[in-house]
Amino acid sequence: MSRILGPDDIRRALARIAHEIVERERTEGLVLVGIADRGDHLALRLAREIATIEGAQIPVGVLDITFYRDDIGMTAEAPEVHETRIPFDITGRTVILVDDVLFTGRTIRAAMDALTDLGRARRIRLAVLVDRGHRELPIRADFVGKNVPTQLGDDVRVLVTEVDGEDGAVVQDGPAGRTIREAPAVAGQEESA
Amino acid sequence: MNEHLLSMHDVTADDVIRILDTAESFREVGTRVIKKVPALRGRTVVNLFYENSTRTRISFELAAKRLSADVINFSSGGSSVSKGESLKDTALTLQAMGADAIVIRHSSSGSPFQLTRWVRGHVLNAGDGTHEHPTQALLDLYTMRERLGRLEGLRVGIVGDVLHSRVARSLSFGLVKMGADVTLVGPATLIPPDAPQWGVQVSYDLDEVLSKLDVCYLLRVQTERQRLEYFPSVREYARLFGLNRSRVRLLPEGSLIMHPGPMNRGVEIDSDVADLPQSVIEDQVTNGIAVRMALLYLLLGGRHGDGGEAGDG
Structure with a gap:
């Protein structure tokens, strides 16, 4: 297992993303929506950074995408459900989706479907802490903390203090001999779990 | 599961x-x-x-x-x-x-x-x-947990025709599983003889238990299953086991009144009691x-x- 980001790297990456967001998007009408259960904490931190930079209070919501996953019924147990709490109307707003790891893109596809059911956002942007490649859908991030080249079978995890007791990002090598054919299903579960 | x-x-x-x-x-x-x-x-x-x-x-x-x-x-x-x-x-x-x-x-x-x-x-x-x-029992457990914040240690009275009530059975099993204290209340003819083996208590006197309840759960008097010999008359049942205003006053502050519906207003529950804020019958639905x-x-x-x-x- 190797560490790709430490606590300071995460702090700097989020500060930079916050600067990029205020530079490229108007803070007026801007909302952050984090994908449970790591992205929501990252979204809150981004909002704090933006408040420090611009003095603007950006509303933050948390989105659970479980009901929109494309692999329901394919995993042994029904995927665990988290809370969705978006206490504002997203219609007409610029929504920045925040997630920890961008991988196949399936989570983001699900998140966009979920957002569409909640209202008609003016635009949706994507901010991720780690982009590890291996997209299976035509999706890219607008704001990236760090690009990390990985093997398809690797396990990439972002840790946040609020959930894991520490900040960081680690890569665990996939089991040797795993074929490319069977890797996506396994990796897809990890990504959206 | x-x-x-x-x-x-x-x-x-x-x-x-x-x-x-x-x-x-x-x-x-x-x-x-x-x-x-x-x-x-x-x-x-x-x-x-x-x-x-x-x-x-x-x-x-x-x-x-x-x-x-x-x-x-x-x-x-x-x-x-x-x-x-x-x-x-x-x-x-x-x-x-x-x-x-x-x-x-x-x-x-x-x-x-x-x-x-x-x-x-x-x-x-x-x-x-x-x-x-069982799904009724689970929605009742959900409602109790939502309103009172816990299930463990909750004191729940299940009142009425327990003998014919699948709701009472499922709810008792569920509550006991979650560590609640369950008391079945009703006329002796309507309490199943094996009830003590469910891990619950039994009482035949509603007025005596009301002050010790966090939840007063009323069962419907099932007239369609009632062969009438279980109690002398609906009026007597209502007098002894119906929840009316004066009985509500015996319940501790913050306790809930629940009913699986459909209600017989005026029998197991008085009409104005069903509409009290502490009655969460619509939440259950x-x-x-x-x-x-x-x-x-x-x-x-x-x-x-x-x-x-x-x-x-």
Whole structure:
């Protein structure tokens, strides 16, 4: 297992993303929506950074995408459900989706479907802490903390203090001999779990 | 989780917590403008109702629809059942049509279990005879936890015709499993003789227990099952066991009044009592949809076994 980001790297990456967001998007009408259960904490931190930079209070919501996953019924147990709490109307707003790891893109596809059911956002942007490649859908991030080249079978995890007791990002090598054919299903579960 | 939900004995305390936590997420879905998620797209849920029911059937129907499943309602009147088709043949027909889950209500205790021997889909018991009604118990547990913040140590009185009540049985089993203190209250003729083995207490005097309750759960006087010899008259029942204003005053501050519906106002519950703020009967109905969504999701959302276990065909 190797560490790709430490606590300071995460702090700097989020500060930079916050600067990029205020530079490229108007803070007026801007909302952050984090994908449970790591992205929501990252979204809150981004909002704090933006408040420090611009003095603007950006509303933050948390989105659970479980009901929109494309692999329901394919995993042994029904995927665990988290809370969705978006206490504002997203219609007409610029929504920045925040997630920890961008991988196949399936989570983001699900998140966009979920957002569409909640209202008609003016635009949706994507901010991720780690982009590890291996997209299976035509999706890219607008704001990236760090690009990390990985093997398809690797396990990439972002840790946040609020959930894991520490900040960081680690890569665990996939089991040797795993074929490319069977890797996506396994990796897809990890990504959206 | 077990493959079917036939009885509260099919779920562990951990399962109950998982069901209630999942239901909480579905409560949020129920507050949206678009109250629908695609989780069970392409699955078929059959409501097989051999007994009259409005709220349970509608609640299950709404739950399945909000999960984007296809719903087929099959009630005994106006179907081949009225032409004399047996439960088994109906089950095999539904099986052949590819039902992923069957929600069954039947006047015969044990019929949901029978059904599991004939079909491959998941079976959910929506009330069988005087046996069990587990989804009602789970929505009641959800409502108590939501309102009072816990289940462990809660003091719950279940009042009325326990003998004929599948709700009382399922709820007692569920509450005892979650560490609550249950007292069954009613005339001796309506308390099942084996009740002490459920891990509950028994009382024949409502006024004596009211001051020690966090939840006063009233059962419907089931006139359709009542052979009338269980108590002398409805008036006497109402006088001894009906919840009226003066009895409500004996309940501790913050306690809840619950009823599985449909109510007989003026019998087990006075009309003005049913409309008090501490009576959460409407919450029970709203929560019922979320809890049934959670159950359908948890049962149908995992990979379904091998599919080859349907019994002797």
